[in-house]
Amino acid sequence: MVVPNEVKDIGIACKRFLFTTEFLGFLILTLFQNEMVLPIGIRLLIEAILAAYFYINCSDSPGSPLSGDDDQELSQFSISTSQRDNSQQESQIPERNVCQECKIIQPFRTKHCQKCKKCIPKYDHHCFWVGGCIGELNHRTFWLFLFFQCLLCFDGLFQFNKQLGLYSIYEEEQSDNKYKYQYFMILLFGTISFGFGIFTGALFLYHTMLIITGQTTWEHTKRDKITYLKFYPKFYHPYNYGLIKNIRLLFFHRNVQSHWIPPQKDQIQEQCNIFDNKYYSCC
Template sequence: MGGFCCPARDTWDQAGGRRCMLLPCLSDPARRSSLSLKVALVMLHIVFVGVLFLLDRELIDKTRKIPWYTALYLSLFVATLAQYFFTAGSSPGYVIDAMRAANETHSIAVKTLMTSKQSASRNGSLIISVEGGQSGKSISRSNATPWTKLVMDLYPPGSSVRSWTCTYCNIVQPPRAKHCHDCDKCVLQFDHHCVWLGTCIGQGNHCRFWWYILEETALCIWTGILYISYLKANFSRAWWKDGIVILLLATLSICLVFLLLLLLFHSYIVLTNQTTYELVRRRRIPYLRGIPERVYPFSKGICTNIYNFCCARSSLYTIETLPTTRELEEKSKPYTCLDVLKCRCC
């Protein structure tokens, strides 16, 4: 009995092994789950849109008469799915990648400086580099990596490096970074981990995520309008068709409410330069614990926040310094009529 084996199980395992060899993404349970969610989301989009063209004859006739109307709708449909996969495949901005980039930039700068010194000495002149202003720094900075030195300047003097170091990655975290347990990496300006996208939302892809929500909301509203138009024109002709459309319309309405709330929420945190994690866990984050809730420490004004969020982030690795006490006092002052005229909120 101990040597008994099940041929069916062996055949199943061999088939599963061949599938994993052909598709390496299927070997990881997390990737299989993420891939299943992506396939389910695409199928939902196809079902909601496909039912319209299968049942609504007037939409087909309208397409023949006004082709640009249906072309715009299908363009939005394709753009929404493209934005979904584009956002899902983008990097949120990992701390380890920023650390490698900072160390590589420092090593290249050192090599360039050494090369310039050698060429200058050959020409008969000598360049002497004097490191001024370093006497007030702790001795531990001399043995620190370029990334550690860069991060140390972002925190108040006298802070401990241990309080900034991630216990999972053993990497020094800049402000607003957090370790994601799903991705098992530290993310710059961590917002949240999106299950439907299968990736974190952070500094690198938050703008793309906002645009995806906007496109998804617009597509949902347009599809709902087409469903309502179909029910007005074809109600009580075929009860089973009406039942399918009403069921899909009810599901679409629930999704629309969720999308609108999500869009409004992320628009709010963009305007105030916050993240979901900072807003929800504000009292547990050390650098936000003593700041009043109505004060947004990283906000630079509505217009500047929008510009930095949409346009100014050409580099994936941008880290922000913690605001000083004076800056927090200025931001905590109530707005006056003069401040509104001076566009202080912008």
């Protein structure tokens, strides 16, 4: 199923605004920075290109729910583990939901997006900036976009601050109000850089925490409402495989979706990390 046109339009509008702002900001620095050296200009340009590249690629498909033989294999595993012992009444893994709109049995970590009108594997969230969903196959691209966008914003802010200091010196030396236009442009784009930097920086830190703990935004914020998570203790993350494997699964999946089979309830081990545990939670 294709993404509705109105969703695409929002994403396109956001991209145009972001790219226009970054281009104008870079142009202002290039024109006004009297002491701007070549390495600074090249660095900012590289950061802008990388941020734009990963932002555009965030629109790539987040993936499609497993079907056919893969889905049948998961179903058989679910049945065999929940009914392996006739004397054991409690199921060992949670049941999967049925999507009434897509007419499929949803694999674990899959959610139907009402805006995109399709099921998204390892659903993280629907991003209006991207104009689509962030899921298993494009989550790494989204994280890389946040990283380079945050780097560009704060690097640009530093350069704008440096520029403001230069023109303050010029104005004191000449004792006139010659640089009002420069002051206005510097403050305007410096404020925009700061705003985008705080927003993307907070998102960057949040998604880094999610990656480290093997969670998604949906699982972290809606844990009490997600069937397969309510099956486990509150501070147990069934898809937290440790720092190294969590990173490998997100960044090195080679565009191949994972089989998110949850652990059996009688085999889970107590988890403890600095973000969420039985003593406190960061969010």
